[in-house]
Amino acid sequence: MGLALVSALECAAEGVTFARDAGVPVFAGVAFGLVAGSVLLVRRIWPVAVVLVSIAITPAQMGLLMGVLGLYTLAASEAPRRVIAALSGMSFVGTFIVAIVETSRGVRHTSELGGEWFPPFVALTLAIGLTAPSVLLGLYVGARRRLMESLRERADSLERELQLLAERAEERAEWARGEERRRIAREMHDVVAHRVSLMVVHAAALQAVARKDPEKAVKNAALVGDMGRQALTELRKMLGVLRSETGSAQSGPGDGAARRSVVPRQVSEPERERVPVAAPSPAAVAVAAAAVGTGAGEAGEGPCLAELEELVGQSAAAGMVVRLSVQGEARECAREVEQTAYRVVQEALTNVHKHAAGARTHVRLAYRSAEIAMQVENEPPPEPGDASSARLPSGGNGLVGMKERVTALGGVFVSGPTDAGGFRVSAVIPAA
Structure with a gap:
């Protein structure tokens, strides 16, 4: 103005x-x-x-x-x-x-x-003096203004990107925390629930035969103690792994990667001697009692398919009529694959103890060229009044956990009732 x-x-x-x-x-x-x-x-x-x-x-x-x-x-x-x-x-x-x-x-x-020469010189000097400085100064100021606007826009864009990255990082951290909780709960369920279920089954059998057969009651009591010690040993290992990994995560930077490092790996189970798949006998009781005392694997190593026969033998020792069949040539697979296959069979047998105590069960394992298939199928349970029923509680998360484990490795999981009135759990996992 x-x-x-x-x-x-x-x-x-x-x-x-x-x-x-x-x-x-x-x-x-x-x-x-x-x-x-x-x-x-x-x-x-x-x-x-x-x-x-x-x-x-x-x-x-x-x-x-x-x-x-x-x-x-x-x-x-x-x-x-x-x-x-x-x-x-x-x-x-x-x-x-x-x-x-x-x-x-x-x-x-x-x-x-x-x-x-004088008039052109004066005219040229005057014309240049009135036009060139203003034009050059305007070009400089305009270029500087555009540069500042570009830098300001870039700074605003970077600020928005940083805010978006921070929001995404918070979402990833929240997802990682939820995933940690789910994986820890699944590990605790797999490690403890199976043995506790066997303990309850043995306790129910002990209550049924305590007065009629004192010798068998003593054997069942020994099995309950052994199973309890095994459950405590595995629980102690699980908590030790969690403490060590949590401590290492807290000592480092508190970023998402450190949070993810707290996720526990598969926990080891003690190496045990092979037991025959048969009904309870004094030899089986002795082997089960000695299982706790045998050497334990290092923390961080999980179970493998070589221990599957022993797992089935433990269920047989608890009174389940179970049969294991293996097809194909046994071979070592990836550690995660063997752990997942073992956990699927373990959880399926636990469900039989809970919901179909006394039912005849078939466990099938097939080694194929590029995959491993497993199936646990039980026949209809006996009458509800059977003394073998232990009335085990169920959290309803066993099948969900099995499906999560299998699908995480690119496998296929199917479960459901059979036409004969039993229940079948099937899973196929890539061997690589």
Whole structure:
């Protein structure tokens, strides 16, 4: 606003001289100057119009300030470079022509300043001085302004990206914490639930035969104690692994990777001697009692398919009529695959103890070229009044945990009742 007022006053003052030279009333020249100079008000909106007006009034020797500011604003704006070059050239030519005419006129009236070189030199110097500095300064300011805007936009974009990454990192951390809870719960369920179920079965059998067969009751009591010690040993190993990994995670950076490192690996079970798949006998009781005392594997190593026969033997020792059949040539597979296959059979046998105590059960394991298949199928359970029923509680998460384990390795898991009234659990896991 202030520059526009100064420009209007300048043009009004120059309008007096213009009116006298043109032979028009002075007030007309002053009014024309005020209107022309006021155009500088819109230089930020229409810089091209301001430059055109300044070029138009250049022959009247008006609008010096308006021309300089108009060229500066135009060069600093977002106008195309060819438009800036064209209007700057027009302003240069107009200023040069007016300057050379006025200089030539002045030289003719002054005898001391002669020569043909003086008017062009003065006109060129004046034209360059009135156009080049303003255009160059405008180009510099415009480029710097665009650079600052670009940096500001980039900073805003980076801030938004960082905020989005922080939100995603928080979501991943929350997902990792939930996954940790699910995996820990699944490990605890797999390690403890099977042996506790066997303990309850033996306790029920002990209650049934305590008075009728004291010798068998003593054997069942020994099995209950052995199973309890095994469950405590495995639980202690699980908690030891959790403590060690949690301690190492807390000592390092508290990021998502450290949180994920707390997830426990498969826990080991003691290496045991092979037992025959048969009904309970004194030899089987002795082997089961000695299982706790045999060497334990290192923490972090899980069960393998070589221990499957022993697992089935433990269920047979608990009174289950179970048969194991293996098809194909036995071979070592990936550790995760063998652990998952073992846990599937273990959980399926636990479910038989819970829901179909006394039912005849078939465990089938098949080694194929690129996969391992397993199936645990039980026949219909005996009558509800059978004394073998231990009324075991169920959390309803066994089948879900088995399916999660199998699908995590790219396998297929299917479970459901059979036409004969029993239940079947089947899983196929890639061997690689």
